[in-house]
Amino acid sequence: MSLFVLRRLGLMLLMALVLTFAVFCLTNLQPNLEKLARSEGSVRMTDESIANWIVQNGHGGSMVTRYGQWLGVVPGWTYTDDKGVTRGRCISAEVPAEAAPRYCGILQGNWGFSTFAKSPVTTVLARSLGHTGWLMLAVMLVMVPTSLLLGVLSGMREGSRTDRVLSAFAIATTATPEYVSGVIFVALFGSATAGLSPLLNQWGWIEGKTLFLGTATSAMDDITFWNFSLPVMTIALYGIGYIARMTRASMTEVMTQQYIRTARLKGVSFRNVVMKHALRNALIAPFTVIMLQFPWLLNGVVIVETLFNYKGFGWTLVQAAGNNDINMLLACSVVAVFVVLVTQLISDIGYVFLNPRIRLS
């Protein structure tokens, strides 16, 4: 067991290095750096001074050394200008040049400074991840039970009317991307002039102007059913269809197995055939799919957080990309890589515990 985990961790580390290097190269392309120079320095800089700025601010040298600096395995850059002031990667207002350490990459805990938020990356990232964490938790709580229930209900009697209705629903939801369903939800439930809200208000069923709030900004301070429902619903709906389809496939397969016939011919009632005999076997396959949904959620989060103006991870990522915030972008990609790899590890280990027959080797 421990050997397996160790091997997987080693592999993960290697994958993380490769992936972050790829992102590093893409974000540190020459045009990006020139754009950075213009936004940090002055818009009216000449081409020559741009080149100087790039070198003087530690963006010169080869891609590999710069990556090494960012990682913290190559000494950080320093530059002493004409006035004798030394600047460098590891030097800041609090840490003078004399006291600065040689290495200061992410390995040393220095994630850099966000040029857009004007504060250290770690602070911004921690805050936005906190927000996204709550969103994800809510989504999972809604998505996983609903989709499993739908999948099991439609899979237990293949071809029945329940199955067809639920399958149609599941296919429709997976076929609708978040940016479509989000807009529809806002129009339907979050608008004071269109959709259901005016009607409900008229009938006196709701007190406020709208059923749900069309923006989730206030949820950053205080999560309520009113301000959080729409973003959660938008993300969850897509996943519900997907996981429900997977669960259905797995359930229909299990229901044709011989041990289900054994159970039926033992006199077990249909309800118990499903609950006691089929369910656990049917959940083995969707487990992996659910774990794969975590990385997918990051995807959905980008759109939904922007749509509902919720300043979480996705929103930060979009802002960083839009404003050429290199350090922030790199940090976001590290987080994304980490999430993908860890969920895969959990999925592999969990699989072994769910299925007594599986042995990993």
Added chain:
Amino acid sequence: MSDWDPSKPILEIENLSISFFTRLREIPAVMDFSCSVMAGEAMGLVGESGCGKSTVALAVMRDLGKNGRITGGRILFKGRDLTTMDDEELRQIRGSEIAMIYQEPMASLNPAMKIGAQLAEVPMIHQGMSKADAWALARQIVADVRLPDPDRIINAYPHQLSGGQQQRIVIAMALMSKPALLILDEPTTALDVTVEAGIVDLVKALGEKYGTSMLFISHNLGLIMDVCDRLCVMYSGEAVETGNVHQVFDEMRHPYTQALFRSIPLPGADKNARPLISIPGNFPLPHERPKGCNFGPRCDYFTEGRCNAAEVEMREIPGGDRHASRCVKWEEIDWTAPPAARIAKEKTPVGKVVLKMEDLKKYYSVSGGAFGGGAKKVVKANETLSFEAREGETLAIVGESGCGKSTFAKVLMGLETATSGSILLFDENVQSTPIQQRNTDTVSSVQMVFQNPFDTLNPSMSVGRQIIRALEIFRFGASDQERQDRMLELLDLVKLPRAFADRMPRQLSGGQKQRVGIARAFAGGAKVVVADEPVSALDVSVQAAVTDLLMDIQRENRTTLLFISHDLSIVRYLSDRVMVMYLGHVVEMGTTDQVFSPPYHPYTEALLSAVPIADTHVTRKRIVLEGDIPSAMNPPPGCPFQTRCRWKSQVPGGLCEREMPPVQMLEGGHQIKCHLSSEVLATMEPVIKIAAE
């Protein structure tokens, strides 16, 4: 159920008809089927695959699936009609009054539930027993089905048990609420013969102990004779003959029953002097059944205008014990006349040595532990295998699953390389040459016929194309035309019509597919053919034809045939020499007569006694081996067979547990790997005795 009179049949099926409905048409699976089972009686249902015997069983359970429907007749269980019951009533009968035992024990047990929970469920549903009581009962029944260490077993998962143990659990599950009727659907087909013998004994003993009636479905006539009091022979959806076992076996009154008995290898049959008689033609498809008697087109006694005039009724045979036959001519046929067409064939002379193995060893290393890692273990699949095979000879390799017979075939074919020892093929060492590095000649001269003809043909390639592909690989012929001609010749060789070249494998029956497999193996003029259980997946009537075909080709081409099988009857019928394997060791080797008569190796003795023989004149000594075959990963010290040997006490000083026995050479080149002294071996009695006719 108080109004049921125990002197009446417990199960009475009257004129039952079952159809499956597809989008195209209605497919009748069972027509006008009647039979009755008295209390405490064991009824056998015999027939080839597709004859509808399992459908009858499922109809009794009322579990025919979405497409199946009972279209006529009644099924009376204790006087109540099962066909009109609703789901709730059925649920109360299933598992408590009627229980079923299935063919594949592994698939019939829930892989994610503990054995105890699966067993305890039955009384909890039907008797409303408390969980603790139900588990206690489960433990007791597990002990009843003679499983060792019941406390461990009820807390185990199905995959942790062996096939034989799993089947005992399925039997235990069926017995949990002491049902009145037990339906066994090919309960031992997936098991080894020595394990099968144990299960059959158990079923019989439990039937007597609890007075359970049984409906026993099997394609194996020998097994039916061992277990049942009465039987019903089915053909193409109809019962063709029914009666008590002795009457049907000795005084059969239906041509199909007769043909069936003539096509199975009974002791006394011989490939040269008394070859088997296969049933001509093929089983009719359900929607292509002929008018009148279904067996008509394949029957020797067929009369135009009588047999195919109208549907044939089941008729009682006077003087019999509820003996009936569905044949219009049963009174006219001379049932004692010997079969006409037995053509004695010449024995193939045996030539020079073509294959020689010396001290061949094959070890595999595997790792244990749930996440890999753990200590590496060595599986000794083959240990010191030495033998030679001559041109034109049939050498049978016999043993149960896990004895290493398939590993040996893989090493010979070059799919694996030997760990040590040598294989001399036509004076060439091939033990460490994998098949990729063998030259075309060697590859085409050593070929294999596989066990399962259904999986070994490419489903998307026509039959002719597959054979031509083999010819191309063997670099046969200079042009496509030459290969095309050779392919047609090969089809002639395996007695398939040339028109079959354009057919797809799915359009062929099992026997025809196996013929294609044989044609493919002989495409490059193979000199050594390894036939790995070539007929075990086929029906008995087809088996005879396929084995005869193999023998004919062997006679013509002087091929060396290595016939791997677990079926001793067929081995006795067609092989010249026999090699018996157990846990990777050759325990006995000699000519067929030497191996099948005493002195035996104790394992051979048990194996012989375990094989059911469908002949009332044969008496067998019953030797049931205890326990399972030990794991090859952890073989017992000393003699590999010592854990199950009944002769162990005859060897002084516990020698069997300490030392690997030496190979004893008896007269005539008969080898036995055993510690028993020659005096003790000489006292052994024959297992099979044939009473004088």
